[in-house]
Amino acid sequence: MSNIESWPTRAVLIVCHVAGMVDMVALPVWVGNLVQRYGFNSQQAGGIVTLFLTGVVLASVLLAPRFDRLPRRWIPAIGYGISAIGFLCASVVKEFGSLAALHVVSGLGVGVGLSFIHGTMGCSQNPHRIFAYAQAALGLFAVGFLGVVPQALSALGGSALFVVFAGVMSLAAVCAAAGFPAEDRTCIGQTSARQSETHVPRATWFAVGGVLVLTLNQAMMFSFLERIGIDRHFGTDRVNFVLLTTGIVGLFPALIAAVLQRRLDARAVALTAPWAQAALALTVTNAATFLPYALAGSIYPFVTLFAHTFLFGLIARIDQSGRAVASTPAMIMSGSAVGPLLAGTLALGMGYWAIGICVVLFAAVSTLLVWRIPHGSSAPEHTAMGIAH
Incomplete structure (x- = not known):
């Protein structure tokens, strides 16, 4: 068993994944906090969050191609430490x-x-299985975050959000410093010098495009889920209940994806998910009453988390060097970075209904990309690879 396969190392990876993916959980609270307590308009609030996500993208774009050549022991701890300091300064x-x-x-x-x-x-x-575990942990974190933080902000003020973020990043930095593997023998075995010099397989980029559009749609809709409910006078308590429900629902998609790993074709999942997002987005942005808003809003993150787990496993199978999946932050955050600013601009200029229409258009783009992934590369994993655990 390699160091990566030990549960202490997996636990470190999972904790750091949750910290790094905090935007997937926090977007509606984050944007809403900047609007309500800092006095920014929707475009400015979305722009600030977009700048955070742009920073993630830039770092990932620079580092991912060099993943199989850089020393790894201390770099993650340093990265999360820098983020913790940045958020702590933002709180003042x-x-x-x-x-x-x-x-x-x-x-x-x-x-x-x-x-x-x-x-x-x-x-x-x-990779599919460990990513599913990490996404399930993210769902568990979402329950606590969305159940506690909105109330804490009401009591302590908007700066408390950045203190929470600083604490989360500090925990990730400590865990990475204590237990991140110094040498990845599995990856070294998979990635020879010859592999490092070859191009990433072409099919990988179609899957990457699918992830980018999936997360773009998620960020556009989820970042304004709270504001849509508040502006339609559904009530703060009921809107906070919807946010908490999204966290509870988010506990299950990755675990279900792990169970269905050998039963569903990843390509079929990636083709279906954007249209499910589109239907739910149209419901949320056009809902005149609370019930359809609540039901569609609660389910929305389920689609993203479920499909992304399959796409992560698919990308890891197509490109086994680790370089493509090392760019996962760039894939996710490229979509997420554009989402809040684009949604804020649409909401400010045309209204929330325009966000739903935009999600439909991007669903069509995703279909064109994913359709070009060869069928064989996306088959359920018991036929594509013989790894059981």
């Missing part, structure tokens, strides 16, 4: 410019750490 400023700059710094730190986390996951014996 109110100006747009200062918050924007500190969000970029924090994003760069997260991008550094998360690139190494996902690259290492991709070199494990069963």
